[in-house]
Amino acid sequence: MDTPLKSPIEYLKGVGPAKAELLKKELGIFTFGHLLLHFPFRYIDRSKIYPIAEVTEDLPYVQTLGRLSALSEAGEGRSKRLVAKIQDPTGTLDLVWFQGQKWVKQTLKPGQLYLVFGKPTAYGSKLNMAHPEMELVASKESIEKNSGLRPVYSTTEKLKKKGLDSKQIEKLQRLCLDLCSKHIYEILPPEILQEAKLVDRRLAFHQMHFPQSMEHQKKAHFRLKFEELFLLQMRILRNAKTRNENTQSIPIPKVGELFNEFFHEKLPFELTEAQKRVVREIHHDMKKGQQMNRLLQGDVGSGKTLVALLSMLLVVDNGCQALLMAPTEILAVQHFKSISSFLFGLGIEIKLLTGSTSQAERKIIHAGLRDGSLHILIGTHAVIEDNVLFKRLGLAVIDEQHRFGVAQRAKMWKKGQIPPHILVMTATPIPRTLAMTVYGDLDTSVLDELPPGRKPIQTAHYYEKNRLKVFGFIKEQIAEGRQVYIVYPLIDESEKLDLQNLMQGYEAITKAFPSPDYKVSIVHGKMKAEDKEAEMQRFKTGQTQIMVATTVIEVGVDVPNASVMIIENAERFGLSQLHQLRGRVGRGAKQSYCLLLTGYKLSADARKRLETMVATNDGFRIAEVDLEIRGPGDVAGTQQSGVPTLKVANLVTDQKILAIARDWAKLVLSADPDLIKPENAYVKKFTETLTDNRISWNQIS
Ligand code: ADP
Numbered sequence: 001m002d003t004p005l006k007s008p009i010e011y012l013k014g015v016g017p018a019k020a021e022l023l024k025k026e027l028g029i030f031t032f033g034h035l036l037l038h039f040p041f042r043y044i045d046r047s048k049i050y051p052i053a054e055v056t057e058d059l060p061y062v063q064t065l066g067r068l069s070a071l072s073e074a075g076e077g078r079s080k081r082l083v084a085k086i087q088d089p090t091g092t093l094d095l096v097w098f099q100g101q102k103w104v105k106q107t108l109k110p111g112q113l114y115l116v117f118g119k120p121t122a123y124g125s126k127l128n129m130a131h132p133e134m135e136l137v138a139s140k141e142s143i144e145k146n147s148g149l150r151p152v153y154s155t156t157e158k159l160k161k162k163g164l165d166s167k168q169i170e171k172l173q174r175l176c177l178d179l180c181s182k183h184i185y186e187i188l189p190p191e192i193l194q195e196a197k198l199v200d201r202r203l204a205f206h207q208m209h210f211p212q213s214m215e216h217q218k219k220a221h222f223r224l225k226f227e228e229l230f231l232l233q234m235r236i237l238r239n240a241k242t243r244n245e246n247t248q249s250i251p252i253p254k255v256g257e258l259f260n261e262f263f264h265e266k267l268p269f270e271l272t273e274a275q276k277r278v279v280r281e282i283h284h285d286m287k288k289g290q291q292m293n294r295l296l297q298g299d300v301g302s303g304k305t306l307v308a309l310l311s312m313l314l315v316v317d318n319g320c321q322a323l324l325m326a327p328t329e330i331l332a333v334q335h336f337k338s339i340s341s342f343l344f345g346l347g348i349e350i351k352l353l354t355g356s357t358s359q360a361e362r363k364i365i366h367a368g369l370r371d372g373s374l375h376i377l378i379g380t381h382a383v384i385e386d387n388v389l390f391k392r393l394g395l396a397v398i399d400e401q402h403r404f405g406v407a408q409r410a411k412m413w414k415k416g417q418i419p420p421h422i423l424v425m426t427a428t429p430i431p432r433t434l435a436m437t438v439y440g441d442l443d444t445s446v447l448d449e450l451p452p453g454r455k456p457i458q459t460a461h462y463y464e465k466n467r468l469k470v471f472g473f474i475k476e477q478i479a480e481g482r483q484v485y486i487v488y489p490l491i492d493e494s495e496k497l498d499l500q501n502l503m504q505g506y507e508a509i510t511k512a513f514p515s516p517d518y519k520v521s522i523v524h525g526k527m528k529a530e531d532k533e534a535e536m537q538r539f540k541t542g543q544t545q546i547m548v549a550t551t552v553i554e555v556g557v558d559v560p561n562a563s564v565m566i567i568e569n570a571e572r573f574g575l576s577q578l579h580q581l582r583g584r585v586g587r588g589a590k591q592s593y594c595l596l597l598t599g600y601k602l603s604a605d606a607r608k609r610l611e612t613m614v615a616t617n618d619g620f621r622i623a624e625v626d627l628e629i630r631g632p633g634d635v636a637g638t639q640q641s642g643v644p645t646l647k648v649a650n651l652v653t654d655q656k657i658l659a660i661a662r663d664w665a666k667l668v669l670s671a672d673p674d675l676i677k678p679e680n681a682y683v684k685k686f687t688e689t690l691t692d693n694r695i696s697w698n699q700i701s
């Protein structure tokens, strides 16, 4: 055993087999090193003891010293609680416990002197402290040696029962740090330490557990967060580099006839500057022999489809095929139609492949793909699951990636003999931190400009009660020739209920908007593809003025004359969904509106979502708020999203540190691509051992 950091935790004095089992189970601590990574989540300033008379509600956590009264029970049923008082010469303070009452009763000794630590809160006209930390003290004098900052460690009821409360863990940490300290080596190159003003690694561990001052602790914390994020970025960038170097794809050098003819003769409008820039970026990427892996972010309505189309033309011009995959059938059909009509007369063969494509049609498609006579295939995920093989697939475009997992992206590679270039498009902007981690291996392009003439959508929140007002508004809009979406949420528990909900809504709408003055369409997930398509078509061509739908219309659907989006039970939708839905309007030159209808009962999160929607149209801002509310895993799509589990840093709150760390990682890699310089030896070792997506920190030296 060369380093005690790897010693099994049961060998630490005071632990033993039974406690070790619990530490492993409850906190994932298997070794001395793991224990040292179990950092305090808070520190108590034990140097200050407040006289009870000075304790107010505004204070954060405070410490007082006093004698404990008898404990008694109060309340019944769920509000049953244990109460007591703590008294010093200046006054008394109520203490209360809702949980672990038995344990509290067994351990606390009425009549004794206690150091009491907790957050004072107002309860009626009085103050109390719920679940305070209680430390028995022999006498006032005996406290002195504990003064200063003390760490507070998270623990569990089970651990506490075995005596492993925060204070015991603190003791173990002290012991462990003594044993291991000299084995904690610096791993970052000296240049970074200096330039980024990072404290030494060993010192950082000391100052995290037993800080001299909060300032010291902050520096230590910064250093360890930086290290974690730096190593993460290093790994992502190195992976990307290895992949880019090793993955050859088909070079797409020339801008050919098809592209030029379309661009100069068919394109009905001028490209935005952003579209031009992005098409150039994509071409530049595909020219080289190396595989393109690019993420195209552009807010709803920024014109991503056209960018995809131009990219596909480049590929076809170079004798290759292209694939466009969409998350829903409706969207695939829409892409197929608009792209077919854009390209009409250019002699390009385009086909649609979805779940409802017939066997006979499939056969034709498969044959066309294999002999190369089919140039562009558009479809749903059926195109990857299906046994589809291409003669020469040059580019795979994936629209609205938030519906596709990382694993599915990889499946695209197997569609031809040579992996195709990959373009992932998303309208749900990914917060920068996530873009740098989850999609850190993709190059990014941003469409940060909307086509000219668009007016920002006006969004408002209405309570159910004002439904009539909303209906009145719908009538006005329809009278002006506009069209309206009314969307109902999916309630996961029961599809039946969903449908019921939707059908009831539909009935109410047809009553409020009766034929023959009004025509109402309905689309939902349970309909047959051709019926769905027929209804969409009726709406698109203006035969119906109102479209009642579930979220099947969430992504991509493009009906420029629709200018009102009503979202029923808006409190049930997530932020990115609301933003997507809103993006269905505001596509024409007319002023568009989004009305969010909700009940009165709103959770704090729901309120925040609604407020955000009303306040901004900026998809990036919305993505940031979404990240704050839901956390990185959920935003990126949980499990397969590849959001790393971080020990010290936090992807939501440490965005700045992440950006700095990424810049450093890039810098180091550009100067020493294979990390062969001696000062980068440790970094190399660390980034190579952390092979899975999560940073495991199996060892800290
Ligand atoms: P999204 O980025 O949300 O996928 P789309 O590609 O569906 O957006 O484009 C939205 C609408 O804007 C479509 O009707 C499209 O034809 C139109 N459009 C795209 N580019 C331009 C442009 N440069 N000028 C005018 N309209 C454009």
Ligand code: MG
Pocket (backbone or CB within 6 Å): 304, 305, 399, 427, 556
């Ligand atoms: Mg789109």
